[in-house]
Amino acid sequence: MKMILKYIGKVILFFSKQILQATLVVIIFLAIIIGVITATVAERKKEVIIEKNTYLELDFSKGIIEKDRSGFFELEKSVKLYQVLEGIKEASKEPNIGGIYMDIDHVDLSANYIEEIGEALDEFKKNGKKVYAFTRNINNQNYRLGIYATKIVMPPIQSAMIDLNGYYREFNYFKNLADYVGIKFNVIHIGDYKAYGEQYSKGNMSKELKKDVKRVYDRVYNDRIEEISKRREMEKIAVNKAILGGELVMTNPMYGKKIGLIDGLCYQSEFDVKYEVGKKLSLEDYLTTIKSIEKPEKIALIYASGDIVYKGTRGNENSIDVENMKNELKKAEEDKDVKGIVLRVNSPGGSALASEIIHHEISKLTKPVYVSMGGVAASGGYYISSGAKKIFAAKSTITGSIGVVSIIPEISGLVEKTMINIERIEKGKYSGMNSVTAKMTPGEIEKIRVSSLGIYDEFKNRVSLGRNIPLDKLESIAGGRIWLGEEGLENGLVDEIGGLETTIKTLGKDLKLEDYQVIEITEKKGIYETVLGYRDIYSSVRSFIEAPMLQTTRFKAKTPLLFMPYEFN
Numbered sequence: 001m002k003m004i005l006k007y008i009g010k011v012i013l014f015f016s017k018q019i020l021q022a023t024l025v026v027i028i029f030l031a032i033i034i035g036v037i038t039a040t041v042a043e044r045k046k047e048v049i050i051e052k053n054t055y056l057e058l059d060f061s062k063g064i065i066e067k068d069r070s071g072f073f074e075l076e077k078s079v080k081l082y083q084v085l086e087g088i089k090e091a092s093k094e095p096n097i098g099g100i101y102m103d104i105d106h107v108d109l110s111a112n113y114i115e116e117i118g119e120a121l122d123e124f125k126k127n128g129k130k131v132y133a134f135t136r137n138i139n140n141q142n143y144r145l146g147i148y149a150t151k152i153v154m155p156p157i158q159s160a161m162i163d164l165n166g167y168y169r170e171f172n173y174f175k176n177l178a179d180y181v182g183i184k185f186n187v188i189h190i191g192d193y194k195a196y197g198e199q200y201s202k203g204n205m206s207k208e209l210k211k212d213v214k215r216v217y218d219r220v221y222n223d224r225i226e227e228i229s230k231r232r233e234m235e236k237i238a239v240n241k242a243i244l245g246g247e248l249v250m251t252n253p254m255y256g257k258k259i260g261l262i263d264g265l266c267y268q269s270e271f272d273v274k275y276e277v278g279k280k281l282s283l284e285d286y287l288t289t290i291k292s293i294e295k296p297e298k299i300a301l302i303y304a305s306g307d308i309v310y311k312g313t314r315g316n317e318n319s320i321d322v323e324n325m326k327n328e329l330k331k332a333e334e335d336k337d338v339k340g341i342v343l344r345v346n347s348p349g350g351s352a353l354a355s356e357i358i359h360h361e362i363s364k365l366t367k368p369v370y371v372s373m374g375g376v377a378a379s380g381g382y383y384i385s386s387g388a389k390k391i392f393a394a395k396s397t398i399t400g401s402i403g404v405v406s407i408i409p410e411i412s413g414l415v416e417k418t419m420i421n422i423e424r425i426e427k428g429k430y431s432g433m434n435s436v437t438a439k440m441t442p443g444e445i446e447k448i449r450v451s452s453l454g455i456y457d458e459f460k461n462r463v464s465l466g467r468n469i470p471l472d473k474l475e476s477i478a479g480g481r482i483w484l485g486e487e488g489l490e491n492g493l494v495d496e497i498g499g500l501e502t503t504i505k506t507l508g509k510d511l512k513l514e515d516y517q518v519i520e521i522t523e524k525k526g527i528y529e530t531v532l533g534y535r536d537i538y539s540s541v542r543s544f545i546e547a548p549m550l551q552t553t554r555f556k557a558k559t560p561l562l563f564m565p566y567e568f569n
Helices: 002-043 081-093 111-125 140-146 175-181 207-232 236-244 253-259 268-274 283-287 322-334 352-363 380-385 412-418 442-467 485-491 500-510 534-546
Strands: 054-058 097-103 130-134 137-139 151-154 161-163 184-190 280-282 298-305 307-309 319-321 338-347 349-351 369-378 390-393 398-400 404-410 482-484 517-521 561-563
Touching (some): 081 283, 111 500, 280 283, 322 338, 322 352, 349 352, 352 442, 404 442
Parallel strands (some): 054 097, 369 390
Antiparallel strands (some): 349 561
8 A cells, every 4th residue: 555655646746747847848938929029019119209298197006116127927017216216307307398297096105215206206396397196085105195296186076085094003913823823933032122023922012112113103104294284385283183183084175175185176087188288108108218328437226125135036126135236246346437336225134144245245345335225224224234335215214123033933832733743863962953843942042042142243333333333322223123214314324314316416426426327237137037937946846846745944044134023114
């Protein structure tokens, strides 16, 4: 019977491999065909003509990205933040563009993106051009963008809704469920406010995290009230009272116009005639008309987006790979035309080892590096930023979180419930630290804690040196505490408030560059990696299929992690 089962298992394994390989071949074939078709269609696009009184149309319903995504299957290419900012800037100088039209019904943008785009819209309006925002529904998110417009317009109907409120957020804690199932998470924090992972090891939110979260949300809320008051010319006290009292929840556009939240009432079909808007031109089409002029002096733009990993898939927007980052920095350093580097950091952190290596690579560059922080540049994201000459952040950027955390899952309780008996043979103290089925001993926990303390001290030393903050003062803003960008400016973690465009302009000014070109430096994927990460998918699945059934290893990082607790958008 055992021989039969073993044979059946081999047959299933063989056919699984064949099916997997055949599927991947088909995927590659289809991807190449789609890529060729997409390229052919792109070449056949007609020339874009900008007529007089054309309005640039901005649509953020699909969101925007930091850097290019690789892959043939992305038929509808996403627009990058830098393209949006450049498009708005160039449109402000185009005589035939009379203004900007935004349909803000669905705005898939984080708070910092809205700030940066708003900054560009303010510059656009300085040239006497108008910005219109049309929407059928107003909420906390899209109204943040809408208030940068010259006029906000809604249809005059009861079913169109204004829904402005304070803030509400739920945090899930899984310890009770994990206890019930028989899984334990050993979470070792260095820093009282370093709360990442506590939802797995605690049944309730810690008072430190609750204090940090409430402070951040309150400040974000107050900034929002301040902006509404200033841009809509309304009394701040009245706005605050109306929102907290629920007066602006599920109210209609007519009332919104009466109190000054919006400017006009009009159906979208009648909008262009009423507000003298000419032909609309999408941002994507307008970008094709902008000619790139080669200039002798350049500023390099490099992206550090996603989790920080020691080794990952090249070109992956969701991770910052050590080798990729080293290569990109090296290209900028060795290019004689590049006079300075802007590093765009949008990361909640990751591997402590990878963060230190990237910090070292940045610190040793001879060319000045200015960091532009995105929505999150915390923990490991701040670690790598601290090696730069200057740091810029949006007011809503989440930064800081200077601390260390290690999360080591343990399923010994679950194993007991399944009645599986595991026999262990070992030699040497701590040899079994990688086992996921064995209970962690106090000695093992202490080993990790001591290692983490060393990393925490190294982290603080890097920040202290890079930011010129004495260690005794730094401790009061470290300990895992999170800060908004504007708070970082107050406590010395940040140099200036401003977005990507401001960072680039300031670097150019500081370098005394009169006329320069911004070039983006990114590592490109090979053909196999481009097609849905083919090489990684195949090798991972193959390893899984061929792995011994009962082999177990503890899921833990070889070095502790630098992660911020939550994102606040």
